[in-house]
Amino acid sequence: MRCLIAALALCTLIAAPVRAEGVLVFAAASLKTALDAIAPGFEEETGYNVTVSYAASSVLARQIQVGAPADLFISANEEWMDVLQSEDLIDTASRVDLLSNGLVLIGTPSSETAEIGAGFDLLSQLDGGYLALALVDAVPAGIYGKAALQGLGMWNEVQYQIAQTDNVRAALALVATGAAPLGIVYRSDAIAEDRVGVIGTIPPEHYPTIVYPAALTRTANPDAQAFLTYLQGETAQAEFLRQGFTLPDG
The missing domain is CATH 3.40.190.10 (Periplasmic binding protein-like II)
Structure with missing residues (x-):
């Protein structure tokens, strides 16, 4: 047994x-x-x-x-x-x-679209508000975003109007909740959030390949x-x- x-x-x-x-x-x-x-x-x-x-x-x-x-x-x-x-x-x-991936400039769903290039007046678009961006010296989305602003010749004029966040989804949330009028995030982030709209695609030649x-x-x-x-x-x-x-x- x-x-x-x-x-x-x-x-x-x-x-x-x-x-x-x-x-x-x-x-x-x-x-x-x-x-x-x-x-x-x-x-x-x-x-x-x-x-x-x-x-x-x-x-x-x-x-x-x-x-x-x-x-x-x-x-x-x-x-x-x-x-x-x-x-x-x-x-x-x-x-x-x-x-x-790619970078886009986001605003509210009703924001008018624009071509992002040398003639784009980002500071005027901010209208005294802040640009939401992930940490520009550590987080990839922020590093890419800073490089894009530098490549477009916009960094010097907007660097003091940037609200830096711990990660790109936090930057996305600032725009989605209205805490920041504009932000730079990945294209995929903009697609994932119905409360934001894409103002324009940032030309990829202005930042390193993601x-x-x-x-x-x-x-x-x-x-x-x-x-x-x-x-x-x-x-x-x-x-x-x-x-x-x-x-x-x-």
């Missing part, structure tokens, strides 16, 4: 499915709407659990530096991924350029590779495109 019970117990252990530990993703704040839409499909398809922590790429990179247990990091620029790579905190072989690299960390759960692969598949990429992102090859 004891032998029979032991044999049955062994068979049960062999037949029982292995439960995934789950995948913890650290992702740039601008990815929230898209990843929130994509992750459930992956979970349903694979049975794996995905948890995503959103913040500025700079904040997430620093958390990984001090030992945060992320499995997958998706940054909104290459520089913060380069920092982690230089410290051997990511699996370099897994690193891929996942997405690209690249979202993704990579597994050195301590990644093996299941994280499956999610990274899924993000490069047709279903996920179709959702990214719908949300206003582009693919690195165009």
Whole structure:
């Protein structure tokens, strides 16, 4: 009898499915709407659990530096991924350029559209208000935004009229709630928020190419590779495109 019970117990252990530990993703704040839409499909398809922590790429990179247990990091620029790579905190072989994006000037939904160029009077458009922008010296959206303003020759006149925020979604919220009349955010952010309107697209030649690299960390759960692969598949990429992102090859 004891032998029979032991044999049955062994068979049960062999037949029982292995439960995934789950995948913890650290992702740039601008990815929230898209990843929130994509992750459930992956979970349903694979049975794996995905948890995503959103913040500025700079904040997430620093958390990984001090030992945060992320499995997958998706940054909104290459520089913060380069920092982690230089410290051997990511699996370099897994690193891929996942997405690209563009910058837009936003206002209220009723704002008139305009061509953003050398003749655009941004200071006049602000009318004494502030331009919402992510931190210009640390957060990718802010770094790109500052570069764009410099490239357009507008930085010197508006630099003291900028309301800097911890991440690009916070800058988006300032405009959406009316706390700031204008803001510079990613194209995908503007699409995600009905309470703002796009005044104009900032010409991409005025700022560095926006690249979202993704990579597994050195301590990644093996299941994280499956999610990274899924993000490069047709279903996920179709959702990214719908949300206003582009693919690195165009």
